[in-house]
Amino acid sequence: MAIAYWPHGSRPRQRKVHPPADDQAHELWYFLDDHSDVIFPLLGLAIVALIVFGIRHGMTSNVAELRKKQERKDAIVRMMRSKLLVTADAVSGELGIDHFSASALLDDLVKEGKLIEQKSSGGVANYRLKGL
Secondary structure, three states, X not given: OHHHHOOOOOOOOOOOOOOOOOOHHHHHHHHHHHXXXXXXXXXXXXXXXXXXXXXXXXXXXXXXXXXXXXXXXXXXXXXXXXXXXXXXXXXXXXXXXXXXXXXXXXXHHHHHOOEEEEEOOOOOEEEEEOOO
């Protein structure tokens, strides 16, 4: 079965006659030309393996980021249970993240229906748990 798929049947392929190599680059080119039936499929397999590795690595990093984001949201909800009203500044100071990330997490919790946003004078948003 394997012989049927071999590019040149069961007999070894005869190598081309090359002129004498002037430098190492020509020697490399002649080597690639002589062994192309093995080198190029291996090169293709290496490229496919790198693509699969990159996709898997990207998927695991996305899962880790989502897990970290969910842990921060849970920490915000726990903090909300101990305090009545919380602002993005309080969340950023408590969790050690920047103000914009804290604001985005609070907005996500509002969209999920866990928090209610209350605007106060000056445009600063206060958040409270839904149902309190």
